[in-house]
Amino acid sequence: MARVRTTTGSWTGKSKPAKVEIYTRWSFHSFAAIEVGLVGLPALSRTGSPAGGWFLLLVSAHAIVAAATSSYALSWALGRRARPIRLMAATAVLTAAGSVAAMSQFPRDPNVGEAESAAYLLVTFAGFGIGALVIGLRRVRSMLLTVLAAMVVVGLAGLGYRLPIGALLGGWLGVLTAGLALTFTCGFSVWLVKSVWDLDSARELQTRLAVAEERLRFGRDMHDVMGRNLAVIALKSELAVQLVRRGGTEQAAEQMAEVQRIARESQREVRDVVRGYREVDLHTELEGARGVLEAAGIGFQLDLEGAGAPAGATVEGAGGLPGLTPEARSALGWVVREAATNVLRHGDARDCTVRLAVREGRDAVLVVENDGLPEQGVLARVGSGGTPTTAGAGLAGLRERLATLGGTLDAGPVAGGRFRLTARVPLPAPEAAESAESAEAAEAAEAAAGSAGSTPSVHTATARPVSSEPLSDEVTA
Incomplete structure (x- = not known):
C-alpha cells in the first residue's frame, strides 16, 4: 500500500490534506469488504457447492486486486509512483472473467430469485472493477470508454449464453448504472484529493514567495542606502591618494575627513534600515x-x-x-x-x-x-x-x-x-518614558541636521579637522 505524506504518525498529528487522502484511500478499500461480505459470502449459499466456493474465491481475488489497484493508482494520480499497469490489467481480466461467470448464472426461465443473485454478482464485478480502473485514468473520455467496454463484454457474454432479451437488457442497465456511478464517485474523489494537496502546496509556495519578496525589498533598500555613499567614498579616497602623491596633504586630509563623515552617515542609515526591517507596527x-x-x-x-x-x-x-x-x-x-x-x-x-x-x-x-x-x-x-x-x-x-x-x-x-x-x-x-522620548527626539533632530546639507562634490570639500574616532566600528542593528 502506498505511503501517505504526513508530518507525524498519529491521526491527530496529520495535516488536513493527509487526512482527506487517508479517508479517500480507505473508502476505496472498503469496497473490497463490501464485495466479499455482501456479495461473495451470499453467493456461496445461493449458487451451491462447489460453484459457490469458486465464486467466493473469484470475488475475493477480484476484491483484493481491485483494492491494490485503487491504492497504487491513487498514488500515481498524486505523482508519487508510476502507473500500476500490471495491476490495472489484472483487474480488467478478473472483472471480465467475473462478469462472464455471473452471466452464466442468469436463468433461462423467469426465476426471480436466481436472476437477482446473478445480477448482484454481475453488478459487483463490473461496478467495482470499473471504479478501480478509472482511478488510473486521467481523461473522462477514457473513463467512459471503460464503462462501454464492460457493457460490450456483458453483451457478448449474454449472446453467447443465449439469454432472453429481458435478462440481457437488465444486465446492460445494471452495468451502465453501477459503472457510471462508481466512475463519478472514484474520479471525483481523486480530483478532490489532488486539489487539496495542490492548495496546500500553493499556500507553502505563497509563503516562500513572500519571504523571497521581502528579501528582495531589503536588498533594494540596502542598495539604495549604500550604493551612492560607497561610490562617493571610493572616489574621494582615490582623490586623496592623488593629492598625497602631489604633495597636497592639507587637501588630502580634507577629503579623508569627508570620507569619514560619509562613512558614519552610512553607518547610521544602515542602522535605520535594519531597525525598520526588524520592527513592526x-x-x-x-x-x-x-x-x-x-x-x-x-x-x-x-x-x-x-x-x-x-x-x-x-x-x-x-x-x-x-x-x-x-x-x-x-x-x-x-x-x-x-x-x-x-x-x-x-x-x-x-x-x-x-x-x-x-x-x-x-x-x-x-x-x-x-x-x-x-x-x-x-x-x-x-x-x-x-x-x-x-x-x-x-x-x-x-x-x-x-x-x-x-x-x-x-x-x-x-x-x-x-x-x-x-x-x-x-x-x-x-519619568523614564519621558526621558527615552526626549532622547529619541534629540537623536532624530541630530540625524535630520546631519543629512540637511548635500554631499559635497568629489573635487571640492569644506575644510574640517580629521576625527580621531576609529572607522572600524561594526554596523549594528
Missing part, C-alpha cells in the same frame, strides 16, 4: 489580523480598554495607543502577527478575540483567544501551565523577543475548548 498588525481573519470567515473582536482607548474602540480610535512605549508596540505587533498566523494554520477557529490592556501603567498585556484548538501534534509541544516547552520557531522566537524587554509569553488550551495566548511586557516608569 502594532496598529498595522492589528488591522492586518482583522483583514486576513475576516477574509477567512473568522470573526474578529478587538478590545483596547486600558490601552489609551475606551472599550470596544477600533485601532484608529486608540490614538496610536499612547499607553505603550515604541518597544512594547513593536514586540506586541510581532505577537499579533504570529498569533493570527497560528489561528489560520492550526485548528478550525470561528472567532478570535484580541484584548490589549495596560495595567496601572506598569504592564502591557495582550491576550489572543480563539475557539479553534490546534492539532494534537501542536498541543503536545505546549507544556503544563500553558508555557511552550519545545514549541516551534514562532513561539520560541516570540519568547526570546519578549524576554529582551523583560516580558513573558504563555500559550495553551483553556476552559471551553478555547486556545489562549497571553503576552506581558513591562512598561517603564513615566
